[in-house]
Amino acid sequence: MKIAIIGSGIVGLSAAYNLANSAEVIVFERRYPLYGSSGRNSGGITPMLGSKELIELAKKSIRIYDSVQGEVNFNFLLRKDGYLKVAKNDADLDELEKEYHLQKSMGVKVREVDPYEIKNMVQGFNPKSVEGGFFGEGGVIFPWPVIWGYEKGCKERGVEIKPMTQVSEVVVEGGEVKGLKANGEFYKADFVVNAAGAWSNEISKLAGVELNNTIIKEEICVLESLKPFIDPYILNVSNGVYLSQSARGEVVGGILGKEVSNPETSSSLDFLIKYAKRAVEMIPSLKGLSVLRQWAGVYDSGKDGLPVIGETNVKGFIQANGLGKYGMTIGPAAGELVAEVILKGKTYDKFSPERF
Amino acid sequence: MRLEDHPIVEFKRGKEVTIYFNGKPIKAYEGETVASALYAAGVRTFSRSFRFHRPRGFFCAIGKCSSCLMEVDGIPNIRVCKVYVKDGMQVRTQNSFPNADNDLLGVLDSIIDRFYPHGSHYKKFNRPRILREFITKRVRGFAGTGNPPKKVFEGEASFEEIETDLAVVGGGPAGMSAAIFAAKAGARVILMDENPFLGGQLVKQTHRFFGSGRHRAGTRGIRIATILADEIKELKNIDVRFETKVFGIYDGIVGAVEKEKKLLRIKPKKIVVATGAYERTLIFENNDLPGVYGAGGVQTLMNVYGIKPGNKGLIVGSGNVGLILTYQLMQAGVKVAAIVEAMPRIGGYFVHAAKVRRLGVPIYTSYTIQRAIGKKKVEAAEIVKLDENWCPVKGSEKRIECDFICIAIGLSPTHELLYQAGCEMKFVPELGGLVPVRNKYGETTVEGVYVAGDVAGIEEATAAMMEGRIAGIDAAIKIGYGGDEALKIREEVVRDLKEFREGPFGARIVAGLQKVTMEEGGA
Numbered sequence: 082m083k084i085a086i087i088g089s090g091i092v093g094l095s096a097a098y099n100l101a102n103s104a105e106v107i108v109f110e111r112r113y114p115l116y117g118s119s120g121r122n123s124g125g126i127t128p129m130l131g132s133k134e135l136i137e138l139a140k141k142s143i144r145i146y147d148s149v150q151g152e153v154n155f156n157f158l159l160r161k162d163g164y165l166k167v168a169k170n171d172a173d174l175d176e177l178e179k180e181y182h183l184q185k186s187m188g189v190k191v192r193e194v195d196p197y198e199i200k201n202m203v204q205g206f207n208p209k210s211v212e213g214g215f216f217g218e219g220g221v222i223f224p225w226p227v228i229w230g231y232e233k234g235c236k237e238r239g240v241e242i243k244p245m246t247q248v249s250e251v252v253v254e255g256g257e258v259k260g261l262k263a264n265g266e267f268y269k270a271d272f273v274v275n276a277a278g279a280w281s282n283e284i285s286k287l288a289g290v291e292l293n294n295t296i297i298k299e300e301i302c303v304l305e306s307l308k309p310f311i312d313p314y315i316l317n318v319s320n321g322v323y324l325s326q327s328a329r330g331e332v333v334g335g336i337l338g339k340e341v342s343n344p345e346t347s348s349s350l351d352f353l354i355k356y357a358k359r360a361v362e363m364i365p366s367l368k369g370l371s372v373l374r375q376w377a378g379v380y381d382s383g384k385d386g387l388p389v390i391g392e393t394n395v396k397g398f399i400q401a402n403g404l405g406k407y408g409m410t411i412g413p414a415a416g417e418l419v420a421e422v423i424l425k426g427k428t429y430d431k432f433s434p435e436r437f
Numbered sequence: 438m439r440l441e442d443h444p445i446v447e448f449k450r451g452k453e454v455t456i457y458f459n460g461k462p463i464k465a466y467e468g469e470t471v472a473s474a475l476y477a478a479g480v481r482t483f484s485r486s487f488r489f490h491r492p493r494g495f496f497c498a499i500g501k502c503s504s505c506l507m508e509v510d511g512i513p514n515i516r517v518c519k520v521y522v523k524d525g526m527q528v529r530t531q532n533s534f535p536n537a538d539n540d541l542l543g544v545l546d547s548i549i550d551r552f553y554p555h556g557s558h559y560k561k562f563n564r565p566r567i568l569r570e571f572i573t574k575r576v577r578g579f580a581g582t583g584n585p586p587k588k589v590f591e592g593e594a595s596f597e598e599i600e601t602d603l604a605v606v607g608g609g610p611a612g613m614s615a616a617i618f619a620a621k622a623g624a625r626v627i628l629m630d631e632n633p634f635l636g637g638q639l640v641k642q643t644h645r646f647f648g649s650g651r652h653r654a655g656t657r658g659i660r661i662a663t664i665l666a667d668e669i670k671e672l673k674n675i676d677v678r679f680e681t682k683v684f685g686i687y688d689g690i691v692g693a694v695e696k697e698k699k700l701l702r703i704k705p706k707k708i709v710v711a712t713g714a715y716e717r718t719l720i721f722e723n724n725d726l727p728g729v730y731g732a733g734g735v736q737t738l739m740n741v742y743g744i745k746p747g748n749k750g751l752i753v754g755s756g757n758v759g760l761i762l763t764y765q766l767m768q769a770g771v772k773v774a775a776i777v778e779a780m781p782r783i784g785g786y787f788v789h790a791a792k793v794r795r796l797g798v799p800i801y802t803s804y805t806i807q808r809a810i811g812k813k814k815v816e817a818a819e820i821v822k823l824d825e826n827w828c829p830v831k832g833s834e835k836r837i838e839c840d841f842i843c844i845a846i847g848l849s850p851t852h853e854l855l856y857q858a859g860c861e862m863k864f865v866p867e868l869g870g871l872v873p874v875r876n877k878y879g880e881t882t883v884e885g886v887y888v889a890g891d892v893a894g895i896e897e898a899t900a901a902m903m904e905g906r907i908a909g910i911d912a913a914i915k916i917g918y919g920g921d922e923a924l925k926i927r928e929e930v931v932r933d934l935k936e937f938r939e940g941p942f943g944a945r946i947v948a949g950l951q952k953v954t955m956e957e958g959g960a
């Protein structure tokens with residue numbers, strides 16, 4: 082069996098990793114691994130999510146991260162110092178509480194924290210900036226070694242990864258995938274997996290399959306390196322600002338993204354202004370620190386906020402996209418689902434490409 | 438270590454103040470940067486490196502490197518070569534225990550590679566999980582350069598939105614000329630520079646310039662800076678912003694920070710980027726030892742702040758910068774042990790070389806520096822002869838006694854802003870590195886963004902001024918100013934510059950320019 086995977090982000094690579102022992106797998110990457118959102122995100126992971134399906138995938142993914150690091154002998158610099166969701170108003174706090182009950186019922190370790198507890202948890206936190214929050218399992222992973230590690234694992238299992246190789250055509254005959262054309266060459270394949278992230282809509286079009294994932298652009302910046310003083314990953318659900326401190330001591334943070342019509346990654350001054358205001362409101366001692374660099378990334382999300390995973394009406398053309406801002410959080414488990422779809426013909430109603 | 442008598446420069450020092458370095462009082466004068474005041478007081482270790490905790494000292498002096506990051510009044514990671522002393526200022530070294538000069542973690546330098554070589558944080562101690570998680574947590578404890586801020590930054594924060602015709606980034610010879618020529622044609626100009634003065638690197642050029650009279654030959658660089666600055670003062674349509682750092686060009690919007698407290702959001706019709714260049718370094722053993730300096734850094738220390746870099750120096754590189762620096766050092770009463778030059782012949786102008794030789798400084802051609810010797814600062818250097826394949830000749834090593842080493846091997850364009858703005862860039866060795874593709878008036882592939890001066894290709898101040906004039910006036914013309922008179926002036930300067938480059942030293946530049954100059958029209 083031959084499988085062609087389009088996209089070498091977390092979804093493409095974890096799918097390849099799980100398929101490698103049962104099939105001949107080639108991963109096609111238009112640019113290079115890390116170019117897309119898997120190389121541009123801030124690495125926050127947690128099962129403190131808002132739906133049963135996402136929580137399950139997130140819990141499973143943390144277990145996978147634990148085992149894969151040993152299997153491929155590569156440290157993803159996963160730091161489980163907790164995940165903190167804070168809200169600035171009662172409405173948002175109520176929303177978090179609803180999620181909290183769901184999370185609790187599914188066995189996620191999470192508890193409510195008041196602003197002064199948060200202040201004790203994070204040096205310099207301004208308790209007046211929030212109404213309250215929830216603290217639970219999760220933390221920060223460094224996305225780059227995740228991709229490097231999966232790449233290493235894939236290659237050791239015989240997967241071929243082709244960077245700078247653009248897929249120009251998905252060959253479909255009689256409603257069935259026959260292969261694809263990339264950099265002018267034809268590759269025969271029984272299955273073509275669309276794991277192209279923000280570019281998934283375009284790839285889907287090549288197979289003649291309609292996909293209407295929402296494309297979201299998000300900006301991030303990094304401050305100069307400091308001794309560790311922020312342990313948990315902090316997300317303010319009211320204004321979208323989030324931040325954490327990397328293994329190198331840099332404060333990495335951004336603002337949740339907005340829908341755009343095309344995937345493009347230019348940075349803006351307005352983002353810096355907004356981020357500075359919101360981050361300083363939350364942790365006033367960040368004021369006066371220098372921004373080292375800034376960048377933007379794009380990702381795609383299923384219209385209902387859930388991933389799109391499953392076979393389409395073109396036989397052998399598999400969607401594996403739409404993970405939204407949860408790519409790092411649920412990617413490893415999503416890759417396993419892709420393998421199940423291909424190897425065992427499984428379908429997942431909640432994620433089905435046919436559900437829209 | 439402060440110079441009192443200098444044959445050319447007169448140092449006007451401000452009021453005496455006291456700053457505190459790791460708690461110890463140090464005498465300084467208003468107008469001096471923290472870095473230069475510390476240097477004058479004999480401080481040589483400014484920081485410790487991130488991983489190996491190697492001592493790092495003064496290096497570039499113009500805010501381009503990270504050797505002088507310190508904590509100033511509780512705020513971490515401040516480049517102290519860009520901060521001016523204030524009475525009572527508290528300055529502390531970072532990432533060291535108890536301080537940078539006597540860092541106990543310095544021991545890591547000799548052992549860390551044996552047990553935990555570079556990159557091993559991904560590959561070692563991965564199994565079992567418990568060990569991996571323990572090590573990952575512990576290693577994090579060593580990360581980070583500065584301490585978390587001890588208090589909230591007290592500076593006020595404000596915001597200004599500016600609409601104007603032309604934004605000029607950099608107040609060196611190119612930027613000043615661009616501002617003057619655009620303003621004379623009638624354009625409204627905002628001229629921004631990160632320093633509290635205009636002139637860029639001209640302010641340390643105490644020597645006379647060459648060329649014809651029209652190109653201000655025979656005038657010292659510092660004098661040219663004053664002439665241009667005076668001209669700018671006269672032009673009411675130039676708004677000069679000092680201590681203003683431009684950090685990005687976002688789709689025609691220029692982002693800058695003025696005096697660490699005001700954010701500027703500038704919407705100009707055209708932009709001239711004249712950010713200059715920074716110094717290159719050289720790979721040799723111990724090249725990060727305090728006492729190994731950029732030539733420009735030494736010029737800044739000596740010619741701007743009047744502080745002696747040391748007692749005896751070794752100069753690496755015999756281009757004009759190396760030769761001129763040599764006699765500037767001798768003017769300031771500093772000995773120069775030797776000049777080494779990797780090429781088989783001297784790189785700079787004959788007149789400069791002859792002058793240096795008359796002063797008794799040996800120039801070793803086909804020699805390079807092999808290592809800096811010393812534990813916490815330079816105590817000597819080892820040089821070695823190179824064969825025709827640029828390989829060191831065994832047994833030809835020479836020890837040169839010196840207490841500082843100047844790297845004068847050339848400059849690289851400060852191209853980051855152009856890259857960020859989206860300009861098409863090319864690597865052109867003749868022009869010093871990565872430079873933007875442009876048309877003959879300096880407009881890049883991003884419409885409305887111009888380049889002039891060293892950032893367009895390493896040359897020297899005379900050419901930089903002409904490039905600045907061309908860019909400035911062309912921008913003004915495109916906006917609709919100046920009429921036929923401006924067109925005439927523009928073509929005149931283009932001709933002048935072409936003529937200026939026709940000499941033997943211009944051939945290399947012309948060859949380089951051919952690779953990046955677009956035909957008529959451009960963007």
